[in-house]
Amino acid sequence: MDALGALLTGPRARGAFLLRSVFDPPWAIRIQDEAPLTVLTMVRGEGWIVPDHRPAVRLGPGDLAIVRGPEPYQVADHPAREPQVVIHPGQVSTDPTGGELCEELHQGVRMWGERPDAEHVLISGTYQMPGEVTERLLRTLPTVVLLTAEEWRSPLLPLLEEELARDEPGQQVVLDRLLDLLLISALRTWLSRSAAEAPAWYRAHGDPVVGPALQLLHSDPGRPWTVARLAAEVGASRAALARRFTELVGEPPMAYLTGWRLALAADLLTGPDATLASVARQVGYGSAFALSAAFKRVRGVSPADHRTMSQAVPAR
Known part of the structure; x- marks a missing residue:
């Protein structure tokens, strides 16, 4: 096995947290779940990923971002927006004062937010435990890896969106493997494209x-x-x-x-x-x-x- 193959055998989601978030502007979510890795893609509208102490990254329609944890960051419709929602370890959601929002924002099967037909739709897939993503892979990545819709397209994105809405036996296993494949495909493209950022x-x-x-x-x-x-x-x-x-x-x-x-x-x-x-x-x-x-x-x-x-x- 070559080094890239060995690196990409690492992702193996086990009960990954996958969710479609639906919001109308203005919206902002503070992510402090301490997860090692999260995949984000905008299905509709645009957003911004704002890591603490690092430049904001625009996430346009169809773009995909890989965010390396466990440091907190924010996802919002504008980089200067104050958060209305905070995501804690275990994917517990609260308002900034600590009031729980999980039930209030529930919109159906793996959907969360204000209303199903909201202006902005964000899909997130979170590897929650360090063992699901190898340390050698995490060390390879910058804080945010961005692949725009113009430079990278994958049939896995619409398939993941379709599967998120289903609630059938074995569905979590299907979603886990789709998330793994999506991450591996994106990483392979990024590494081949971004020689300057790739590890030595x-x-x-x-x-x-x-x-x-x-x-x-x-x-x-x-x-x-x-x-x-x-x-x-x-x-x-x-x-x-x-x-x-x-x-x-x-x-x-x-x-x-x-x-x-x-x-x-x-x-x-x-x-x-x-x-x-x-x-x-x-x-x-x-x-x-x-x-x-x-x-x-x-x-x-x-x-x-x-x-x-x-x-x-x-x-x-």
Whole structure:
């Protein structure tokens, strides 16, 4: 698997919060739900995404935005609008004074707002737990990724809108997978288009020496790699590979490999049947103890604590 493929295997929504919000101007929603990632698209009208301490981003009809959390932000019909609604963790909605609004704004199946035929319609899909979106993917993204309707169209958007209105057995699973596909498709387009914003390792894939080295590390992380062995595989000297890799990726090959192995371990540990020993073997550590020690040293928490946090069920 190439690095981009490995990155895009990460999104796996589990009971994602999907909603059609319907409002007439003026409107503004303060989002402080601490979710790791949210996908937003304007079906009708236009809006603005206003992150705290960052420039506002216009969201026109048919545009799609990916917003990286957990920092709060605002979505509104105008960037200077004061919020009338605040979204808290667990997708609890209140007015700015704390009064609950969930029942008052309910408009039917996955619809929320003022009236069904409102002037502005916004669809949102929220990954609520860190385990649903890998940390290595989140580190790749700026605060807001924007794809305009003119530069990117997807048949998944109308399909998602259609499925949101249904209330059938298994509907949540259908919506989860649609959200995953929509996010993956949008990310692939953004990464191929936005080389300047893409992470260094992604840009380095075009290098004739570093690109093949990255491919090897990503496809076989459990192999007992050394810089010398990696250099021999790609037909370069040890010194040349180490220098070029550090220059383009921003860290030495073995440091990058450690980070990649631990990122994979963090993902694998969220699996229901994963054991520390089996994960250690898959990512190149000789024992569960070795993986546990490295994991805690680099990430600051034990594998057991990471698993507990990732598998916690958010309040609904």
